[in-house]
Amino acid sequence: MxxxxxxxxxxxxxxxxxxxxxxxxxxxxxxxxxSYVDDIKLPGMLFGALVRSPYAHARIKGIDKSKALACPGVVAVLTADDLKPVNLHWMPTLGGDVQAVLADKKVCFQMQEVAMVLATDRYTAADGAALVEVDYEELPAIVDPKHSMDKDAVVIREDIADKTEVGHGPRTHPNHIFTWEAGDKAAADAAFAGAAVTVREEILNPRVHPCPLETCGCVASFNKATGHLTVYMTTQAPHLVRTVLAMLSGVAESKIRVVGGDIGGGFGNKVPVYPGYVVAIVASIVTGVPVKWIESRMENIGTTGFARDYHGVGELAADADGRIKALRFTALADHGAFNSHVSATKLPAGLFSICTGSYAIPNAYCRVDAVYTNKAPGGVAYRCSLRVTEAVYLIERMIDVLALKLGIDKAEIRRRNFVKAEQFPYTTSLGWTLDSGAYHPALDKVLKAVDYEGLRREQAALRADPKATTLMGIGLATFTEIVGAGPTKVCDILGIGLFxxxxxxxxxxxxxxxxxxxxxxxxxxxxxxxxxxxxxxxxxxxxxxxxxxxxxxxxxxxxxxxxxxxxxxxxxxxxxxxxxxxxxxxxxxxxxxxxxxxxxxxxxxxxxxxxxxxxxxxxxxxxxxxxxxxxxxxxxxxxxxxxxDPPNMTFPFGAYLCVVDVDRYTGETKVRRFYALDDCGTRINPMVIEGQIHGGLTEAFAVAFGQQIPFDDNGNHLGNSLMDYYLPTSMETPHWETDHTVTPCPHHPIGAKGVAESPHVGGIPCFSNAVIDAFAHLGVTHMDMPHTAFRVWQQCHALGLDR
Ligand code: MCN
Ligand code: CUN
CATH class of the missing domain: 3.30.365.10 (Aldehyde oxidase/xanthine dehydrogenase, molybdopterin binding domain)
Known part of the structure; x- marks a missing residue:
């Protein structure tokens, strides 16, 4: 002893x-x-403020700097013409496209970067920015991606109008970016033709933004004597940024130092290289003094990496007892005005092809068309594992739709279709080899913990009670994630393998x-x-x-x-x-x-x-x-x-259950219970994992119930301040119950899988499924996010429930 x-x-x-x-x-x-980037103060430092376009689409006929330059404290005003001699008015994006650093002859989205004013302090820089006079000629804007490829659509990217491809295969229209396909279309079509039942639903993932507490910014410091460039910046990928900066500036990569410092949340927002960083760097190279640039909140939400904007149609084919035979999915992806969507060269739609989920689906086919619109660029970031949120939302919504059509319980239909323990490693019909999993025990553990049968009985009783003032919804999500990019033979960015x-x-x-x-x-x-x-x-x-x-x-x-x-x-x-x-x-x-x-x-x-x-x-x-x-x-x-260099991705999974009560008169929703079981293999620090789950679920709650970035028909942003954009506080956030199982990753030295994005990816469909389940007995199969009280009330009203 x-x-x-x-x-x-x-x-x-x-x-x-x-x-x-x-x-x-x-x-x-x-x-x-x-020590965050805005805490860095270097001697002689100048401050940069960006002049941004008020229009979503316009030609720039002239820029008058004189009033700004006359403002005491303003040192310089930089425009695209000033960046041309150093060939830095355009930059490559992490998505294989190019992006204007400062607008060159035209602007393609509202708040696009047009000029940078450099001044001795931040306030003067802002005053100077307000004094720069830009002469615009407004052009018609394309806001709805469904009209991007219309015959008579205005060409958004004149700079690449003649290009037959931008990094990811042939283009069929000047506003087209790429078409990505996966799976066997003929086999999927044949399975649909012979299936006992099929279901189809339009599935929208609205445009959202991760909105980290700290906005983006940098301090660039070029030492003219040594030729060394130091950039303190908000970045999730300092080495990739250094390589991009070396490619851009011609400064030897050994003389560039990128310093990440402390970061107040990234959530994907801090992966790309933004124009503000590049102009600050050029400004420091030109002036020889350090230059600081820090975004405002509105600039952050309005211009930096948004997420999603995926307009899809999902279809499932199954036999009469609910065994899925095939999946089809087509989507239109709105990437905004530049394809700055971070993606591996061979994976323009990210890891969307994980959309077969936790299920053994013998046939699948997906197609995504990415298009330009007159909106801010981005598309992928927000605790998403690169389009996995969209993939999991699709399959977890569609399996509910199928259950409803067949009258099969939503837990039971999942159980019937799960990849079984003895089938691992399991290669999906879209080509991923799921390394390990134990889906049945995970779901069973959750159902037992919450007394699923009891909840369904309570729901049935409530539905039978004509005097009931609330509707009760039970949502499930039994998701599989794909994280750990990645094997260098599959994944690279700008040619660099993702080891x-x-x-x-x-x-x-x-x-x-x-x-x-x-x-x-x-x-x-x-x-x-x-x-x-x-x-x-x-x-x-x-x-x-x-x-x-x-x-x-x-x-x-x-x-x-x-x-x-x-x-x-x-x-x-x-x-x-x-x-x-x-x-x-x-x-x-x-x-x-x-x-x-x-x-x-x-x-x-x-x-x-x-x-x-x-x-x-x-x-x-x-x-x-x-x-x-x-x-x-x-x-x-x-x-x-x-x-x-990992031999494979890792495939964490989970089983989530949500109980929501909906007020039939007001459309208000209340998450009564949320039970999240995650399996990320070997657990390094259970407390840190718990924190990640809480954070990811809270962000999933935000997306499902309130976040969306709307635009008007002219491309005006209608929600880029925290007055408009929903960030839940502790008042709105539900209580999270967490649980786990441990299925070690067979190819990882310590058996661990990633976990940080699982709660977001799995949480969103779980909330949506719960809200829609509340209306399932009334024939409702789908409602778009966000499930705000107004939207849910509209559904109640349409069904006459509020009377
Ligand atoms: N962990 C663990 N055991 C495991 C898996 C993970 O203890 N089996 C721990 C890790 O050691 C690490 C944390 O959990 O401390 C997250 O690990 P991992 O899942 O590997 O994810 P990353 O560290 O690569 O984080 C990235 C992920 C992403 S992509 C987004 S988006 C997001 C997220 O992290 N942004 C965040 N969580 C965030 N959390 C905070 N606080 N801030 C952000 O910006
Ligand atoms: Cu997709 S958001 Mo995280 O991968 O940085």
Whole structure:
């Protein structure tokens, strides 16, 4: 017993994987000691403010800078013409397109960047921006993507009107970006032709915005004497940004340093390279002094990476007992005026092809047409795993529609179609190999926890009661995610493979510093990567420092998005630690004068098998590694780096259930219960996971019940302030109940899958399914998000429920 207690104590000291270690980074955040980009103040720094277009589509006939330049404190006004000599008026996007840095002859969306005013302080810069006079000639705007490819549609992108493709295959219209197809159309069509039942529904994912608390910004500092460029910026992918900046500016990549610093939420908004960054950099190169540019809230919501705007039609074919035979999906994707939608070269529709979900669907076909409109560019970002939200929304909505048509219970129809445990690894009809899963036990655990049968009985009783003032809806979502981009043979951005990295240095006294290619924005990386190393190396997490975001220090990696940090850098971390452990074992064998094979690892030390008194702790080995007492020919030190190229994506999954009460007179909805079971394989830090689930569910709640960016017919943005755009507070946010199962990832060194986006991806259809389920007995099969009280009331009213 004494031994057990001692082992436990040693294990506990490490605070390794599986423990809910409090977040190491929070000590500074809760004391207000974080350092965000706007906290950076450099001597002689100028401030940039952007002049933006009031029109969604217009020609620029002239720009008069004189009044702005006359304003005391204004130093310069930059326009596209000023960027032309350095060839920086256009830039490549992460989606294979080009984007105007400052509008060149015309503007293509409201609030597009037209000029930057540089001044000695932020207020003067804003005053100067208001004084720049731009002569516009308004053009008709295309707002509805359904009209983008009309015969007589106005050409939005005159700069590429003649181009037959922009990065992703042939174009059929000047406003067309690409067509992407997956699956076997003929086989899917044949399955539909012979099916007992088919269902079809228009499925819209409205335009939304992640709206992180900190807006985007940067401080660019070019040193004319050394030729070095340092950019402090809000970025989720500092290394990719550095590469883009090198391509753009011609400055050697070794002389560019991108520093991420602390980031107040990214949620995908901070992956792209925005015009404001580039103009600030040019401004610093030209003036030789640092230049700061920080967005306002309205600029953030109005111009930076939005999400979704997917206008789809889903269809399922099934036999009479609800076994799905085929899936078809076509969508029109509104990418705005430039294709700045972050996507791997070979995956223009992201990972949409995960849309077969958790189900064994033998035939599937999808087609997405992406088009330009006169709206801000973007399309993919918002806790989404790259179009997985749209994919999961499609399948989880459609399976409910099918259940309704067949009169089969919504849990039962899922159970009938799940990929079975013994079928893994399972290759879907759209080509992904789901590595592992245990869908039936997950769903059953949830149904039992909430007493699903009891809830359905309560719902039936309520429906039978003519005096009932509320409608009760029960929503389910049993989703499969795809995260961890990704295998470099499938995924690259601008030609760079999406591997990631970790470098570990162990110091003589056992302290460790680890540097990674990823970039935390609030996910808790300083804590969780330390826990992986703690378990792997037997050194306490408290002494392990994690650093990310400074490209001069960290090894190359593609950054933090698509929940890829754990699947890719988490694996690199374990691999680097294992290289160190291998060397430590050699040293231990040398010290103990035994063969390596005679050693066994126990928590924090190597012991001689059968002679447990003989042992060397990792701490002891750390010191010895820096002396002459190491095996002949070995080099000193305990350092390693790993660049990890994952063999496959990881496929976390979950089973969510939501109970919603709808007031039939007002359309108000109240989430009575939300039960979320997630399976992300091996769990590194249960508390951090719980935090991620809470955050992701809250964002799913926001999307399902209130968020949308509307435009009028002229392309005027109707909701880019927090007066209009819905951000739920603790008052509106429901209580979350969380649960888990653990199905380790077979190809990941520690068996972990990503988790951060699951709650968003799985949460949205669960809420929608709950709201629509409340009306299911009245023949309603679908309602579009967001389910605001007004919209839900309209449904009640149409059904005569409010009388
Ligand atoms: N984790 C764990 N065990 C696992 C999986 C994950 O303990 N099996 C922990 C990780 O160690 C990490 C966190 O959970 O601390 C999230 O890990 P992961 O799922 O790998 O996702 P990333 O770290 O790559 O985060 C990216 C993801 C994305 S794409 C968006 S969008 C989003 C999200 O993270 N943006 C966020 N969550 C966010 N949370 C905060 N606070 N701020 C954001 O901007
Ligand atoms: Cu899609 S939002 Mo996250 O991948 O940065």
């Amino acid at each position: 004494g031994d057990m207690a001692e082992l436990q104590e040693r294990e506990q000291k490490l605070q390794g994987m599986g423990t809910s270690l409090l977040r190491k980074e929070d000590a500074k955040f809760i004391r207000g000691q974080g 990631d990295s970790c470098e570990i240095r162990v110091h003589p006294t056992g302290g460790v510093i680890a540097r990674l290619g990823t970039m935390t924005q609030g996910q808790g990386h300083a804590t969780t990567y330390a826990q992986i190393i703690a378990t792997e190396l037997g050194l306490p997490a408290s002494d392990i420092v994690v650093e990310e975001g400074d490209t001069d220090k960290a090894p190359y990696g593609a950054g933090t998005w698509g929940s890829r940090s754990t699947p890719v850098s988490g694996a690199a971390t374990a691999q680097a630690a294992r290289k160190i452990k291998d060397k430590a074992r050699q040293i231990a064998a040398h010290l103990l004068e035994v063969a390596e094979a005679d050693l066994e690892w126990e928590i924090d030390r190597f012991k001689v098998k059968g002679n447990p008194e003989q042992a060397k702790t990792m701490k002891e080995i750390c010191m010895v590694a820096h002396t002459s007492n190491i095996p002949a020919g070995m080099e000193q030190g305990l350092n390693a780096v790993s660049y990890y």
